[in-house]
Amino acid sequence: MFAIRLGDDAELRALEPWRAEEFLAHMDRGREYIGRFIALADVNTDLDSARAFLRVYADKAATDTGRIHGIWADGTLVGGVLFRTMDVHLGTAEAGCWLEPAAVGKGLVTRAARVIIDWAVEERGIHRVEWLVAAGNEASINVARRLGMAKDGVLRESYPYRGERHDMEVWSVLAPEWRAARKAD
Template identity: 60%
Template sequence: MFAIPLSDTLPAELRPLEPWHAEEFLAHMDRARENLDQFIAFASLTTDLESSRATLRRYADMAAADTGRIYGIWLDGTLVGGVMFPNFDVKHLNCEIGVWAEPAGEGLGLISAGVRHLIEYAVVERGMQRIEWFSSTRNARSRAVAQRAGMRLDGVLRSYYLHNGIRHDKEVWSILADEWLAGDLRPAH
């Protein structure tokens, strides 16, 4: 296992989320559900220990197939959020980053730090050329993370998806490898 520190001032780290974390992940999803369920179904898919294990097993299978990954963010030993590659396309060298947090993990810069580590990994270690970010136009916090990561708004897909009875427009953000490498947002090694 690895752990990457995410802050110089807080005891926070980024670690892989694996099926054996199912109980901890479920407790975290219970704390995060109200936050997340406004925009995405991620938390609503994890409602008991079996579904928690299944979610983490799905990402473990994706990691084994090199098509996705999931990482948790722990603050002072408690899982408070995470970052993930819901899509990792090694053939076309494109990937998508997603994030989530419970209230205790918000506003501390931990999600943004995790995103920077994922972009750095995708570009430098894996040769990805395009990193994408999708979010509801109603999700200002998600938009702010994309902007802090140096991403540009590619466009808006109007009335793109239905969630909880509400049609959402979806923003598409991206950063290209050469933009990332030329920027000053890269994490220190």
């Protein structure tokens, strides 16, 4: 098993289809919290949908167009980070995250996102990593800030979710900015 230590008895691992039961149990624990801003909780409602969702990301990994990784704390899946999209030819990727309430406030998402962004920039040659976030999702906006991303703008009422249209903020970091910040650390 491949795992990257995140500290505090936490690690980052690939989230693969064979983990669908564990993923669904995690979704069930955090469904209300996770679903406040993203559709992940609405899409993964039973074992078949969870397995299908993870299979989509296994296919994306195989075609180098996306990735999904889980965050485990004390051996329990508590969240994750992903590249929802990744275009190596264009040098762009869209990163995202989610977390169940028990793991909030421990810096796990920020540390995990740093790992995948480092990989994307240094190993895959990604030039621009984007972070799209509902304007009301302060926790995710704070992660973008901690990652050193700049706010590019707001896509007004661009995200229809649960019967409402939400503004989406676009944050990004460019490879030279990322490298400079990592060197300064």
